[in-house]
Amino acid sequence: MKRINIGLLGLGNIGTGTYKALEMNRDIIVARTGLDFEITRILEKFVDRDRGITVPTEKFTQDPQTIWNDPEIDIVIELLGGIEPATSFMLEAIKHGKHVVTANKAALATNYEALQTAAKENNVMLRFEASVGGGIPVLNALTTALLANEYEEIVGILNGTTNYILTKMTEEGLEYEDVLKDAQAKGFAEANPTADVEGIDACNKLSILISLVFGQRIRPEDIPTTGITGITKEDINQAKADGQVIKLLASAKTQANGLQYAVAPVRLDRSHPLASVGNEFNALFVTGNAVGDLMFYGKGAGPLPTASAVLGDVIEISRAIAKGSAYDI
Amino acid sequence: MKRINIGLLGLGNIGTGTYKALEMNRDIIVARTGLDFEITRILEKFVDRDRGITVPTEKFTQDPQTIWNDPEIDIVIELLGGIEPATSFMLEAIKHGKHVVTANKAALATNYEALQTAAKENNVMLRFEASVGGGIPVLNALTTALLANEYEEIVGILNGTTNYILTKMTEEGLEYEDVLKDAQAKGFAEANPTADVEGIDACNKLSILISLVFGQRIRPEDIPTTGITGITKEDINQAKADGQVIKLLASAKTQANGLQYAVAPVRLDRSHPLASVGNEFNALFVTGNAVGDLMFYGKGAGPLPTASAVLGDVIEISRAIAKGSAYDI
Numbered sequence: 001m002k003r004i005n006i007g008l009l010g011l012g013n014i015g016t017g018t019y020k021a022l023e024m025n026r027d028i029i030v031a032r033t034g035l036d037f038e039i040t041r042i043l044e045k046f047v048d049r050d051r052g053i054t055v056p057t058e059k060f061t062q063d064p065q066t067i068w069n070d071p072e073i074d075i076v077i078e079l080l081g082g083i084e085p086a087t088s089f090m091l092e093a094i095k096h097g098k099h100v101v102t103a104n105k106a107a108l109a110t111n112y113e114a115l116q117t118a119a120k121e122n123n124v125m126l127r128f129e130a131s132v133g134g135g136i137p138v139l140n141a142l143t144t145a146l147l148a149n150e151y152e153e154i155v156g157i158l159n160g161t162t163n164y165i166l167t168k169m170t171e172e173g174l175e176y177e178d179v180l181k182d183a184q185a186k187g188f189a190e191a192n193p194t195a196d197v198e199g200i201d202a203c204n205k206l207s208i209l210i211s212l213v214f215g216q217r218i219r220p221e222d223i224p225t226t227g228i229t230g231i232t233k234e235d236i237n238q239a240k241a242d243g244q245v246i247k248l249l250a251s252a253k254t255q256a257n258g259l260q261y262a263v264a265p266v267r268l269d270r271s272h273p274l275a276s277v278g279n280e281f282n283a284l285f286v287t288g289n290a291v292g293d294l295m296f297y298g299k300g301a302g303p304l305p306t307a308s309a310v311l312g313d314v315i316e317i318s319r320a321i322a323k324g325s326a327y328d329i
Numbered sequence: 330m331k332r333i334n335i336g337l338l339g340l341g342n343i344g345t346g347t348y349k350a351l352e353m354n355r356d357i358i359v360a361r362t363g364l365d366f367e368i369t370r371i372l373e374k375f376v377d378r379d380r381g382i383t384v385p386t387e388k389f390t391q392d393p394q395t396i397w398n399d400p401e402i403d404i405v406i407e408l409l410g411g412i413e414p415a416t417s418f419m420l421e422a423i424k425h426g427k428h429v430v431t432a433n434k435a436a437l438a439t440n441y442e443a444l445q446t447a448a449k450e451n452n453v454m455l456r457f458e459a460s461v462g463g464g465i466p467v468l469n470a471l472t473t474a475l476l477a478n479e480y481e482e483i484v485g486i487l488n489g490t491t492n493y494i495l496t497k498m499t500e501e502g503l504e505y506e507d508v509l510k511d512a513q514a515k516g517f518a519e520a521n522p523t524a525d526v527e528g529i530d531a532c533n534k535l536s537i538l539i540s541l542v543f544g545q546r547i548r549p550e551d552i553p554t555t556g557i558t559g560i561t562k563e564d565i566n567q568a569k570a571d572g573q574v575i576k577l578l579a580s581a582k583t584q585a586n587g588l589q590y591a592v593a594p595v596r597l598d599r600s601h602p603l604a605s606v607g608n609e610f611n612a613l614f615v616t617g618n619a620v621g622d623l624m625f626y627g628k629g630a631g632p633l634p635t636a637s638a639v640l641g642d643v644i645e646i647s648r649a650i651a652k653g654s655a656y657d658i
Binding site: 129135140141145146150289290305307308309311322324 | 353354362464473475477478620638642643645
């Protein structure tokens with residue numbers, strides 16, 4: 001049986017979830033694919049941290065070169081987060097002929113062309129299902145099963161933290177600041193929540209979606225972006241009185257004058273399928289000229305849902321390796 | 330540019346939608362794939378019927394042999410419906426080395442092993458995204474991006490006719506018989522609605538899903554199936570009074586004593602994501618041990634949504650043909 005060897009960059013929350021999910025489901029993955037999978041090297045400085053998993057010490061390295069230069073490694077999973085050194089590391093891995101899987105929306109949205117160009121030039125696959133919508137397999141659907149459609153519109157709830165905050169403000173009639181503190185205490189919001197509450201995270205994800213869906217490269221800084229910090233209890237109540245809810249939506253739509261796109265809090269009628277997407281859940285609403293309206297709903301973050309998407313990409317690349325077709329045309 | 334030639338079996342509603350969708354979106358499909366696509370032969374006896382599309386007369390044939398024996402044809406799309414002759418025709422096409430795409434849930438659910446075995450033996454691809462959930466790309470997700478999950482449960486609203494009837498009974502307080510007549514007048518229900526209202530269509534789809542998701546072959550006749558003909562206005566009102574809605578659910582769940590499955594009308598709390606799936610829409614709710622809860626929502630029937638799924642399969646097979654990897658391992 002062919003074994004796919006994986007180099008993992010980063011053993012934080014998501015890296016640990018990915019390691020754990022592979023251990024947990026290895027037997028079923030092997031049975032389904034006829035391939036075996038092993039994370040053989042891990043770039044991570046905190047070797048001794050208690051993560052609730054047993055990782056052999058010899059897998060750890062502090063030198064990324066040992067991963068690029070290991071001829072046994074087929075795929076590199078990048079889960080460091082942040083733009084650098086993640087981008088440089090992915091480019092190095094690609095130049096060394098490694099296929100790359102990442103969940104890193106900030107690095108992708110900022111350096112999309114450089115990463116895609118490098119992957120094409122080096123005949124390797126670059127996959128990033130986890131970067132948008134977490135565990136929801138939406139990028140896969142948009143780039144395979146739905147390709148016979150002209151896409152007309154995408155509208156997404158792409159950030160779980162802000163959706164949790166808006167849901168609690170709506171359900172419990174609380175002010176933004178109070179819900180934020182509660183969300184931070186429960187681990188649904190970061191100590192520094194700026195990237196989430198100012199819409200930056202959703203904006204990065206929208207930039208990636210626009211590239212895949214509409215074939216246009218719109219840099220995050222060119223997407224008009226408004227977060228939820230200005231939303232008050234009164235705004236929520238006013239919407240409620242009109243039979244509406246406020247959601248932070250990332251949207252792009254083809255119009256006569258070109259593609260229109262934005263991240264902003266928007267009032268939605270309660271009957272809209274996105275209106276009932278609550279708490280930390282994410283969803284993407286897509287309209288194609290053949291398929292009509294579609295919605296994908298699920299967990300947009302968290303170690304195991306993200307691991308599901310990361311390992312799905314690993315499996316897809318590995319099947320292509322086994323068939324000798326692991327390149328994009 | 331490589332051209333993929335297609336033989337089409339049946340130019341009824343769905344066949345016409347598929348032909349139309351390919352004409353409508355050919356340019357965008359060519360741009361995305363670098364491949365060209367042409368339906369070169371059509372098995373259909375009604376040559377002169379007005380379908381709102383222009384099909385060159387020389388494409389029509391009344392002899393399926395001319396399709397099997399045409400060495401230029403790469404893919405056969407089967408849209409005849411019904412178990413026979415659809416199954417025999419698909420087997421013949423496969424034996425002649427043609428890849429097969431079908432939307433035919435009855436033929437698949439009844440002859441799943443024979444069709445899959447023939448495809449494997451002849452090293453061709455058999456794809457059937459449109460057979461479950463119409464345009465919703467759910468089979469693709471379950472067999473690719475989600476493969477790192479152990480599946481725990483699937484619950485679907487898989488029949489648009491019955492969902493339309495139950496929605497109208499709920500919203501307008503009407504009896505089953507009255508809504509059925511209205512649905513028939515509007516084209517949402519067949520003149521002979523048995524396969525829909527007795528749950529047979531949903532049962533066939535569940536059988537296909539179980540094969541793909543749980544790797545078990547459960548024949549349709551072995552799935553306990555109850556339709557909606559016994560649901561009264563009183564049942565609906567009673568559910569409503571308890572904050573619930575009645576939906577025809579097709580479900581399968583792993584339990585300690587094995588896989589449990591059924592098609593039956595079930596009460597759902599209004600807060601369940603499936604509760605707000607109304608009218609002719611379909612949805613599938615999936616739980617995986619890594620990804621958690623997911624839902625896929627969209628149009629489960631209709632010529633263009635079905636065409637979206639059929640052509641998505643055609644594109645996937647064609648990309649694999651271009652890479653020399655058009656076989657399953």
